[in-house]
Amino acid sequence: MGPLVITIMYAFAHSFFGGERLGFTFTNFQQAFSGFYLKIFIRTIEFATFGTLLCAIVATPLAYFLARKVTRYQLPLLILLLIPFWTSFLIRTLAWRTLLAADGPVRDVLNFLHLHHGLLFVLDTPTAVRIGIVYAYLPLMALPLFVAFQRIPEETLESSRDLGAGGIRTFFFVTLPAARSGFAAGMLLTFVPMTGEYVIPALLGGDRGVLMSGLIADQYLQAQDYPLGSAMAVIVLAVLGVSVFVLTRITGGFKGNVA
Numbered sequence: 001m002g003p004l005v006i007t008i009m010y011a012f013a014h015s016f017f018g019g020e021r022l023g024f025t026f027t028n029f030q031q032a033f034s035g036f037y038l039k040i041f042i043r044t045i046e047f048a049t050f051g052t053l054l055c056a057i058v059a060t061p062l063a064y065f066l067a068r069k070v071t072r073y074q075l076p077l078l079i080l081l082l083i084p085f086w087t088s089f090l091i092r093t094l095a096w097r098t099l100l101a102a103d104g105p106v107r108d109v110l111n112f113l114h115l116h117h118g119l120l121f122v123l124d125t126p127t128a129v130r131i132g133i134v135y136a137y138l139p140l141m142a143l144p145l146f147v148a149f150q151r152i153p154e155e156t157l158e159s160s161r162d163l164g165a166g167g168i169r170t171f172f173f174v175t176l177p178a179a180r181s182g183f184a185a186g187m188l189l190t191f192v193p194m195t196g197e198y199v200i201p202a203l204l205g206g207d208r209g210v211l212m213s214g215l216i217a218d219q220y221l222q223a224q225d226y227p228l229g230s231a232m233a234v235i236v237l238a239v240l241g242v243s244v245f246v247l248t249r250i251t252g253g254f255k256g257n258v259a
Helices: 002-011 027-032 035-069 074-086 089-099 105-112 126-151 154-162 167-178 180-195 199-209 212-221 226-251
Strands: 014-016 019-021
Touching: 002 226, 014 027, 014 226, 027 035, 027 226, 035 074, 035 126, 035 167, 035 180, 035 212, 035 226, 074 126, 089 105, 089 126, 089 199, 126 180, 126 199, 154 167, 167 180, 180 226, 199 212, 212 226
Parallel strands: none
Antiparallel strands: 014 019
16 A cells, blocks of 8 residues: 555645655646646547457457357367466567568468558557557456356256247347356456556557556656656546446446346
């Protein structure tokens, strides 16, 4: 709690050229909510929200397939899903610069499939940041969903089918609601760190990938404006706290899978 308390204290401190003085002022928060800083803050929330939703869209069928449809090769497939965590996060992110290069492997595949022609200009754009974020956080969304889907009793799904519901209707009205605890856990594990992501935007987004974490780091390391950087950090923490509360209320928190 020590660093958090100090950050909150500095967020209300008076800032002046060459230093700061502890006190109580809202000037730092007013500056953090104005102009360029507000634009980057909104962009950060949009990135985190979009990344979380995209991870959920990709991870849901993947986790359901691993939990309910695979038996013999379930363990090897889970290991494949976890292999990226066994390597350096920095190296994994840098690898995408090679993959997404203008004349890289992704360009070659798209050209071969006649989905794209010429060079691929994706690096140093928001699209590259989104790709990197989904790649990095997909396992954190898939694993809680895998556990949630696996814990649903087969009798529950059989009862739905006996009552006349088809496979698609059972999936959307029985399976997904029963796995709400997995969605809650997965969204928390992805949305919260995404709002503070620093490496992926810096390496894949360039100047167009600046998010709130980059601005906070600049205030601390370059501008030496600790009060403004602390105010930005407190704002992010407050938004995360509200998001966690709303998410747990909507999804029913981490209660059991089956009512």
